[in-house]
Amino acid sequence: MAEDFLIAASASLAAEKREWLRALEEERRASPHTLAAYERDLRQFFGFLTGYHGRPATVADLADLKAADLRAFLASRRRDGVEAKTLGRGLAAIRSFVRHLERRGLASSAGARSMRAPKQPKSLPRPLSVPDALAVSEEAGALAAEPWIAARNVAVLTLLYGCGLRISEALDLPGDALVDGEARSMAVTGKGDKTRLVPLLPAVHAAVADYRRLCPFALGAGEPLFRGARGGPLRPQIVQREMQRLRGALGLPPSATPHALRHSFATHLLAAGGDLRTIQDLLGHASLSTTQNYTAVDGGRLLQVYESAHPRARRA
Template sequence: MAEAVLVHATAEVLGEKAAWLAQLSNERHASAHTLDAYERDLRQFLVFLTGYHARPAAMEDLVDLGTTELRAFLASRRRDGAGAKTLGRGLAGVRSFVRHLERKGLASAAGAKAMRAPKQPKSLPRPLSVADALSVTEEAGAYAAEPWIAARDTAVLTLLYGCGLRISEALSLPGDALGDPAARSMPVAGKGGKTRLVPLLPAVLVAAAEYRRLCPHPLPANGPLFRGARGGPLRPQIVQRAMALLRGALGLPESATPHALRHSFATHLLSAGGDLRTIQDLLGHASLSTTQNYTAVDAARLLSVYDDTHPRARRRRPVPSQAGIA
């Protein structure tokens, strides 16, 4: 017997959902990851409305959506184990869809705008120390099966720490990137298709040149720079696996991930006197408030150094006995 298909919304609502996702992709250049998350969040809300009204969600349920339905939706998701971050993102997806309907004159977004998002717990970046970050880049290829793969892993991890790239940004570089040994900067396509200019350290160029020299696969400009063992695009999971091996070998914590190298890049720049605006530009953050999280990390480090080194901050040690001292 064929399995029944759950209808969680009318054809009209599903049509507007498709139009909304297309607009996010074409006009706002949302990433595939963002589109998947928003689609999933809205689908969960429409499924909730189907159960709430005991029928497929219809346009009439969205015309003047109030905080009552939204609070009930968040409460149901919380009972299912969703955390504050997930709930906040889910509410953002619903708001975006209702604003889409409002722009077309099909609904009012007043209720969705009035709904406050759950308070988000503060999550600070967890960078590596300078010594550990350098150890990662120096030992990156130590456990690779072939010399060219060792050179590749070294180039990727050196790039993440040396330029503060996201792993997706590094693996999206074209085959002709990092090919000029005299280059001092390069453009990087970040989130939302926004391009920024990042400076290139000599160590990054040297590592990239060694990878190019040993790579057995052609690296045309219309293909990816970093390749997997069989010549296809290098997958993030392979880089994460290489980092996991390094964690075990170097005794690093579980928080030492490829993305932690990006955090380390920002934190170490700030510790050395870099200003927030510059670091914001280098990281490609849309909001300065995101970059400001690194000030809390640096402040915590400074306080720790103070507590460990200042004579009046250190725990008082017992005064040695004067007996036997000439």
């Protein structure tokens, strides 16, 4: 680790910093990237304290650190153009170091704990492209060792993309779900025990029927529809792991997760002209703003809709 911040810290504070980093590396198994980032964050904080007090920072300066001190530090970093994500990481580093000092009887972490982390900007969901979403649902079984598990993987991921289900909603389906191959919709109970109707496409019926035919376990009304390799309820972690393997096989980005298929369901419907209120109902969102965050349509599509629909945008 670089030691160029020593001019901004006393020898005892520098020694505590080294011990803290050692503990993070050996006991917490922190990655080299995390260690480097935390060391840099702490060095910047020590530099701030040096300017604040007009002398090198000491252990005593952190003994009873106040929330006001941390707010002043974050404000100075924000003036330098540092983003909220980096500010949050810096605050986490300071809190970790102060807790280290507290365990050694050298400080109190009350002030650091009371400080709220900077509000993070909402990140937009990242849906898959239409070809990638189709490839996932079609190739989901390609890596499975047993035919019934391959069919299960295809059925689960087809439900996520074809019906916009949450992974928990798909895995909560009872064993007698989707037995009627002619059904056009299905009732799903989601968050807050709210029930909604979702459409059932032929591809969904076909995928579930194929899985039901091959599954070696009885799929009764009182049992879960989707099973793990030993017959117990299928766990979300297994679906996530299968999706990770598919990402590698299909060359998809890390953002291609099971939940991204639900984003893709909403985004592709909206891009094709679907009504936002209807998509809200299909997703089971209580708020339209939540649905808006779920969908991402390119600017060209939005401009096309505007120019074709808005009276003031129509040309004579």
